[in-house]
Amino acid sequence: MLDDPTTAARPAADEKIRCDACPVMCYIKPGATGACDRYANDAGELVRVDPHVLLDRALAQGASVVPFNRGGDWDGKLLASPETFVTAIGAGTTYPDYKPAPFIVSAEVDGVDMVTVVTEGIFSYCGVKVKIDTDRFLGPEQATVRAAGEAVGHVTTSEYGSQMLSLGGVHHLTGGAKKEGRVTCEALLELCNGKAVELAIDGGSTVIVQAGKAPIVNGFQEERMRVGCGSATIGMFAKQWLGKADEVVVVDDHITGVLSEHQAGKLLDIPETGIKMKGRRSTPGRYFQVAEPGTGWGGTNITDPLSIIGPFDPKVAWPGLRLFFISTTGEHSAYYELDEALQPVAKALPADLLASTERVKENCEPALSTVLFMAGAGGSLRSGVTENPVRLTKSVKDALTYVTSGGAPVYVYPGGGITFMVDVTRLPENAFGYVPTPALVAPIEFTLKLSDYEALGGHMTEVRPVSSIPHGEATLSLAPRGDNPWPLAPNSAKRSHG
Incomplete structure (x- = not known):
């Protein structure tokens, strides 16, 4: 029970009581809970419904x-x-x-x-940052992210092998229509408590996100994030392709790599092949914008890798030239040999190139959705x-x-105030609640x-x-999580402060 020195004498067991745990100030009937489902009227006494968690x-x-x-x-x-x-x-x-x-x-x-x-804490200024490890294009930057048709956030800048969403915030919670605030609060609460939430991105994909689980994009569960951009993949695996293919193209939405032109290929003395790439050439062996973003090869919108190349230079190319295409996750691969007219002819993937495809896959980390709760105290x-x-x-x-959230370590942002961020999977289950102002309730x-x-x-x-x-x-x-530092020994804990 929350003791309040200004509270009058305890009401009778058959009377409503007023909860003062948040600004809504619910009147609660006997045997009923308030709007947040966290406080109840137990024979005239205000009680907490959920247990108090001790580690x-x-x-x-x-x-x-x-x-x-x-x-x-x-x-x-x-x-x-x-x-x-x-x-x-x-x-x-x-x-x-x-x-x-x-x-x-x-x-x-x-x-x-x-x-x-x-x-x-009752946090109106709060939200979640969602990191989605996938090569798929989810939507353009700044595109609105929706839950149940309501705007709840936006797509932000992608990171290496991951798409990033910023959801919630005070403007979605309280600055829009009542339904927008309610849906935003529900989506944040579900995500923070480890539940699956379906999100639709304007001009992009539909994705089901659940903390600690692989994302489901347009109905298909993702398996892995990319090993690197196309150029990095060339650098990592060039030696393993040496002698097995004359030309390798690693298809990527960001930087598509071409082995014979890449510095790694030059150092291995791989001869020029006369390949003509579409897109914008950056530096040798690195091409931007070979295709539009999408859910196909390497996060592009292509399904046919030959669509990103032009005719081979007849002064350089030769019949029998071995051409290998692979995506940055190894999910897509194709093998061709040039005929007498220097046209690519599809062939079965040789065993040694199949092995290298599996090696690329092996070096891709599993696709994962990470939900980071962020709030200002x-x-x-x-x-x-x-x-x-x-x-x-x-x-x-x-x-x-030392600041923790449910016993879990947090990152405290530099600058004014106490703005913190925490991985929701490191808290005990159902650690978050809400109040219908709307706002999230989070432990600190x-x-x-x-x-x-x-x-x-x-x-x-x-x-x-x-x-x-x-x-x-x-x-x-x-029991506390084994990978969380013990909060009562902050001097010996690995700090997460900025």
Whole structure:
């Protein structure tokens, strides 16, 4: 229950109660939940529906869980409980914002008194960055991304072997129509909680995205991201093609590579072949814009590789010239030999070139969708940590305060404020919630030395040991992820701050 000193006497069990966990301020009937499905009226008492998540290293080590001390009053002493970390998942919020954080808990770690301030933040300024490892063209930059027909984000600049989407943000959540905000909030919540969401991109593809899973583009599940651009692929595999083909073309939407012209081919003394490429020549053996972007060969719109070449130069080419085409994922390949008229004739792929195709595939990493939650911690959230919020910001920037989200490491952006980003797959399941303003609710924890907390003007009267939190149905103990640093040892953790 969220204690509020201004709250009147407890209502009767058959009366509605007003929830003050977010700005919506729902009136909740007995036995019902609020609009967010996170708080309920239990016989006149406001209760949290989901359990409060605790990370317990003893579970990861296979040991039995030591129950929390439920008997007697706390004597005010700091108790050593370095094996348990209290996350913000299920902890509650600071709304209205004069309240201290719901949990400010202490523990002794290696002889040092530590404190963790735990809050479920209500984030209107939030969104997700989606990294989709695929060679497919999903849509032009700045194209609108839609969920259920509503604009929820846009395509941003692609990265090496990955297409990037920026979804959410305050303008989609609150700056448009009511339906746009609702659909945006639903899509963000599903993505952050590891659910699959179908997105349609204006002028591009339909893609089903799920954190930690391969994307499904236009109904087909992707298998791999590209090994590199066409030029890089030439450089990596030129020696393996030497003597097996006279000319190799690696088809790519970005840079298509041509072996005989490429510097790698020159160093291997591969003779000129008289090939004529379409597109814009960049540097030797590297061509831009050989075709339009698409879902065909190498992220282009072609299905026939011969469509990107012109006639061979008869002064240079020769009958029997072996021509090998391959895409940057190895998914597409074709082999030709020139006839007496120097026309390419399709042939079965020789075994040695088939082996090199498999080698290209082997060097491609699996296609994957990565969902990164990004949000800015506002001044109101920071006031739940200290009466002078700017000191918390400075403490984070000075690396005195270690920021986590559900116990997972975050990247804190340089510059003003506390803008952080976290991989949603590194949090416990269903770590995110929402409020119908609309906004997302996400866990955030600040861990620092107790002495530093006191120095920045923290709410010292609210500090209590982990052992004071009752263990039962209202809490859920989970083993921490093995690849996450232990939040209570931030000095030894690999930091993710910018």
